[in-house]
Amino acid sequence: MAKKKNNKAVGSNSIIVRSMSWVEDRKKVDKFFWGMLAVGVVLTLLDLFYTKKVYFQAENFFGFYSLYGFVLCAALVLAVKAMRVILMRSEAYYAAQDVASEDHPEFDLDRKQADV
Amino acid sequence: MFEWLHPALIYLAAALLVPLVPNRKARAFLILLVPIVGIIPLLTTPFGDYLQLSLFGETLTTFRFDKLSFVFSLVFSLAAFLSLIYAWHVRDTMQQVAALLYSGSAMGAVLAGDLITLFVWWEGTAIASVFLIWARRTEGSYQTGMRYLIIQITSGVVLLAGAAIHYRETGSLAFEAFSLENVGAWFILLSFGIKCAFPLLHNWLQDSYPSATVTGTVILSAFTTKIAIYSLARGYAGTDFLIVIGATMALFPIFFAVIENDLRRVLAYSMNSQLGFMVVGIGVGTDLAINGTVAHAFSSVLYKALLFMSVGAVLFRTGTAKGSELGGLYKTMPLTMVFCVIGAASISAFPLFSGFVSKSMILSAAAQEGHFVTWAILLFASAAVLHHSGIKIPYFAFYGRDSGKRPAEAPRNMLLAMGLTAFLCIAIGVWPNALYSVLPFDVSYNPYSTTHVITQIQLLFFSAIAFAALIRMGLFPRQVRSVILDTDWIYRKLLPAIISFVVLFVSAVWSEIVRGFNNTITAVQNTLANFYGPEGRVARVQPTGYMVLWLAILLGAALIVNLVGLP
Secondary structure: OHHHHHHHHHHHHHHHHHHOHHHHOHHHHHHHHHHHHHHHHHHHHHHHHOOOOOOOHHHHOOOHHHHHHHHHHHHHHHHHHHHHHHHEEOOOOOOOOOOOOOOOOHHHOOOOEOOO | OOOOOOHHHHHHHHHHHHHHOOOHHHHHHHHHHHHHHHHHHHHHOOOEEEEEEEEOOEEEEEEEEOHHHHHHHHHHHHHHHHHHHHOOOOOOHHHHHHHHHHHHHHHHHHOOOEHHHHHHHHHHHHHHHHHHHHOOOOHHHHHHHHHHHHHHHHHHHHHHHHHHHHHHHHOOOEOOOOOOOOHHHHHHHHHHHHHHOOOOOOHHHHHHHHHOOHHHHHHHHHHHHHHHHHHHHHHOOOOOHHHHHHHHHHHHHHHHHHHOOEHHHHHHHHHHHHHHHHHHHHHHOOHHHHHHHHHHHHHHHHHHHHHHHHHHHHHHHHOOOEHHHOOOHHHOOHHHHHHHHHHHHHHOOOOOOHHHHHHHHHHHHHHHOOOHHHHHHHHHHHHHHHHHHHHHHHHHHHOOOOOOOOEOOOOHHHHHHHHHHHHHHHHHHHOHHHHHOOOOOOOOOOOOOHHHHHHHHHHHHHHHHHHHHHHHOOOOOOOOOOEEOOOHHHHHHHHHHHHHHHHHHHHHHHHHHHHHHHHHHHHHHHHHHHHHOOOOOOOOOOOHHHHHHHHHHHHHHHHHHHHHHOO
């Protein structure tokens, strides 16, 4: 009975799973990336076709938001890579005093495998 | 009609009843009924001050009902209801009682009209909530809970001290806007700042929330920090330096959120950043800014709960919430994935999701007042949220490297709770006027202006492109099992190290002093013993002959002296 229910659940969700299966295909992921980039360029070009209502002069710069998002986020990740070198420790660093190196107690979990 | 019925009392009464109900299902039903009954007085009572008590000649207002307290008590009721559905499966009575006491105390705090009532509920939330951490019943969670409790109780004690000084200075205990010319107001601000996770006072948040149980974290995420936001909005709206604090708060946690591996801790950091937006709104203090803060608090309670729920569901099924151990779960937990993405889109403020209609009010308010640097920081934080929450959480849990884990979909109660929360996140985004109509001030604001929609999509899209490009180039930091040091290192490692060094140093110096002293004493003793001891020169038995000899010498000397001395 329980198994039947589970199967049913997987069946109704399989549309979502199937629609996402492209992420397994390297070529399709590549296409997706270039697609994103193309859409991004189109979005930036939209700046030419409407009058921006701005609070600050900087916003009037062509593609300000696109550049701001891209450059600062890339910088963020690179900064973080440097921070990791200084701030990263093993999981047992605070051990016994915090939960990082502990397993989550089983009574609070319900591990179950999917029927696949 | 029900103004005599304080909503918090409903929660407390239920907390007393729950342990007496033996049947598990009946207990779960009773618990779920509480937020539903609790919302009745909120929906039927007209605004006003109710349930006033007299204490030592002072009037305490335990039920102050106005627009500001209404919005917060409303979202608290919603959060309690949704998290209790999520926790439907929990059989641990301790957690159930703690959840009710905690939600009730939170409700009491936002409805408190004076500082004494506020203090009582303030401490109530601290004490009730720590049991959600201790419910994990491990050594680590016990220690974390103790740290959490010390900090929360300290916040309460500082509040009480502030209230006492404030009373002395102004003769009033009313919880209204405070003037920072009074010393008491600074104490009260510090107390609020601790609970609100101001920079350097923030560590308790990231330390404790990931240490609670699966359901405990969801419940924790809703209340404590939002009570602080409410209190700041009531007491300190328009306090300029809160803009600086808020901007710092929005900025620095994003770095940590990108590094962190434990996804629940990532969410705790990103929550800290979101609180920063709200604090900026309070600092700006215009009608639009306060509305923005309240709206953002409202939507963030929901999307944060949704994100914690989805990561909690993953933890519930796999036993871990660490990015390094997860990946590829979309195959078997597709619904949880969809809900997680909705939460992620909401926190990232995509158009048609809740964050979009609330966060933008704060940014607009800051820009209107000409705070360029603050605005630029908030804009950066808005773009970066996509990296640490918007994409990172769904990517590392559900996509990314396939972990080989094939857990079953989350249980139905969790799916229902996530589904309802996700619905609310979208509903707020699509029909923002429903949320705007309950905000404290009448301000017309249209988030869906052409400029705003396009610029926001540009910002997020290119933030996402940066993420994708860095992943492709292998530059995005791989998730590694680790602990990331934050400023709590100072009190968890550095200060104990300094203290143990001082202890060692002082005890070494002391033992040297004692040893030197002992040596000196021994030397003196020995010298004395040499002279006067049983073997000493003084005590030595001399032969009689010596005495006769010395006597003869003395007599001889006396004789010579006499002879020589004669005239």
